Amino acid sequence: MKRKVAVIVDAPAAVPQDIVEKLDIGIVPLRVVIDGKDYPETEIDMDWLLQRLEQRGDIPTTAATPMNEFLRAYEQAAERAESVVSLHLTSKFTITYQAALEAREVCMQKHPGLRIEAVDTQTVEAGETPIALEAAKLAMDGASFDKVVERTYEVRDAICSLYCFDTLFYRDKGGRIFKAKAWAEAEEQSSTGFKAMIQVDHSTDGTVQLVTRARSKRQLINKMAAIAADRIGAGKLAGAIVHIRAEADAEYLKRALRDRLEVDELVISHGGAVTAIQNGVGFVTFGFHKR
Numbered sequence: 001m002k003r004k005v006a007v008i009v010d011a012p013a014a015v016p017q018d019i020v021e022k023l024d025i026g027i028v029p030l031r032v033v034i035d036g037k038d039y040p041e042t043e044i045d046m047d048w049l050l051q052r053l054e055q056r057g058d059i060p061t062t063a064a065t066p067m068n069e070f071l072r073a074y075e076q077a078a079e080r081a082e083s084v085v086s087l088h089l090t091s092k093f094t095i096t097y098q099a100a101l102e103a104r105e106v107c108m109q110k111h112p113g114l115r116i117e118a119v120d121t122q123t124v125e126a127g128e129t130p131i132a133l134e135a136a137k138l139a140m141d142g143a144s145f146d147k148v149v150e151r152t153y154e155v156r157d158a159i160c161s162l163y164c165f166d167t168l169f170y171r172d173k174g175g176r177i178f179k180a181k182a183w184a185e186a187e188e189q190s191s192t193g194f195k196a197m198i199q200v201d202h203s204t205d206g207t208v209q210l211v212t213r214a215r216s217k218r219q220l221i222n223k224m225a226a227i228a229a230d231r232i233g234a235g236k237l238a239g240a241i242v243h244i245r246a247e248a249d250a251e252y253l254k255r256a257l258r259d260r261l262e263v264d265e266l267v268i269s270h271g272g273a274v275t276a277i278q279n280g281v282g283f284v285t286f287g288f289h290k291r
Helices: 017-023 046-055 067-080 096-110 125-140 145-158 169-173 178-189 217-232 247-260 273-279
Strands: 006-010 025-028 031-034 037-040 061-063 083-088 115-120 160-165 195-199 209-214 236-243 262-270 284-290
Touching (some): 025 067, 067 096, 083 096, 083 125, 096 115, 125 145, 125 236, 125 262, 125 284, 145 284, 169 273, 195 217, 217 236, 247 284
Parallel strands (some): 006 025
Antiparallel strands (some): 031 037, 031 061, 160 195, 160 284, 195 209, 236 284
């Protein structure tokens, strides 16, 4: 007997493998281009990649997921479910969402009666993770397609997603700098060493909004916790932290959050290849909403 809803999410959401298996979440990778060759990001050796990134030489690039990759994922989902909810990083950063929409149309023509909702989450990484978890839990509990879709957009619209960096060098190189371009240029031209925080979520229309700078990343992490405490208030926090070799920072943020407010759920995971290429070592992102 088929389940009602299958949930699919982009690999940059970095949902931990044990949760992927427990909630039966489909993962679709973006692409990494290394020395002219194209690979799914899930096939990249992270130790090798991070060492190469730290050299700041010939930096690998990233590419959107092709339409046929989504079509394959939707076809597989159709074998085990009556409908699909597919979650994608902000369309302001990549054409991945457009590829998902194209695959949706093709798949629904081949499978009359199959319902597919392709969602532009208007965020990425730790911003996507709580949306995926909320949708997948409802789907696992047997909720209807309409209910999963409704809740997905509710959480998408409530997410606050914050990002802090050791350096904006990689984000600038990857073309996702947007309003933070001036900060990246100041970093390159100065030895002041300011760290930057940005926001990317529904409230920023899926693009980069500048938040603040500080002399240390710990100051920014404390600012993240303060923002969360202010927004959650007396409620409960559900969220995620995704980092690139910044385990100590992730744990520090976890403690800071627990000191300030009631944490209902907080998933911590290491980002994948696309996240590393776009943001560099030391990157920390925190997405959350009120539950």
